[in-house]
Amino acid sequence: MSVKDNLLQIKSDIPTNVTLVAVSKTKPKEALLEAYKAGQRVFGENKVQEMVEKWEALPKDIEWHMIGHLQRNKVKYMAEFVSLIHGVDSLKLLMEIDKQAQKHGRVISCLLQMHIAEEDTKFGLDEQELNELIASDEFQTMENIKVVGLMGMATFTSDEGQIRKEFAHLKSIFEKLKQRLSGISILSMGMSGDYQIAIEEGSTMVRIGSSIFGSRNYS
Numbered sequence: 681m682s683v684k685d686n687l688l689q690i691k692s693d694i695p696t697n698v699t700l701v702a703v704s705k706t707k708p709k710e711a712l713l714e715a716y717k718a719g720q721r722v723f724g725e726n727k728v729q730e731m732v733e734k735w736e737a738l739p740k741d742i743e744w745h746m747i748g749h750l751q752r753n754k755v756k757y758m759a760e761f762v763s764l765i766h767g768v769d770s771l772k773l774l775m776e777i778d779k780q781a782q783k784h785g786r787v788i789s790c791l792l793q794m795h796i797a798e799e800d801t802k803f804g805l806d807e808q809e810l811n812e813l814i815a816s817d818e819f820q821t822m823e824n825i826k827v828v829g830l831m832g833m834a835t836f837t838s839d840e841g842q843i844r845k846e847f848a849h850l851k852s853i854f855e856k857l858k859q860r861l862s863g864i865s866i867l868s869m870g871m872s873g874d875y876q877i878a879i880e881e882g883s884t885m886v887r888i889g890s891s892i893f894g895s896r897n898y899s
């Protein structure tokens with residue numbers, strides 16, 4: 681199946697109120713352009729340098745999402761154009777995004793990444809850290825970032841019950857956050873292997889790579 685066929689297949693499989701982020705990391709520009717020509721406008725990358733190169737080369741109406749773990753010293757390279765940063769897991773990082781956004785006269789939308797998986801290899805905040813972050817004075821005074829929701833990754837397992845439980849947990853944190861902050865609307869959860877479960881558990885944004893572009897080759 682071609683990128684176009686894969687994309688259309690997935691689009692027909694997800695409800696229209698769920699946003700599809702086409703995760704194009706490691707893939708050549710031609711592959712992104714094929715998806716673009718089939719109507720896709722939202723792309724996710726996990727390396728800043730790679731995202732900058734693709735942004736420079738590809739049509740300007742693409743929305744670029746940073747989905748990977750982000751180092752503070754890289755924020756400046758994408759502050760001009762990034763439209764959503766999914767993996768924010770510290771106040772310090774949020775403050776750097778705020779600072780760089782201000783230089784460009786922008787407000788950058790961010791998702792806070794929650795640690796929901798059983799594995800301790802995945803990044804993210806626990807609920808207490810989330811509460812401390814949003815209660816901090818620094819958070820209250822930042823004007824060039826906007827937290828619009830949460831992102832999380834489930835454990836990499838074939839145990840569907842486990843995955844469902846973790847997504848349901850994230851959804852419950854999301855609902856509580858909505859009560860405390862205004863403008864919370866995005867719940868980014870679900871990848872190629874688990875997006876159907878994520879949508880059943882309340883995802884509003886799925887990040888799908890290999891099911892669209894084929895498996896990645898990291899050599």
Ligand SMILES: *Cc1c(COP(=O)(O)O)cnc(C)c1O
Nearest residue numbers: 703726747871872887888889890
């Ligand atoms: C790579 C990646 C994805 C997409 O993974 P697939 O299994 O290829 O769909 C989604 N989210 C994050 C954070 C990723 O790094």
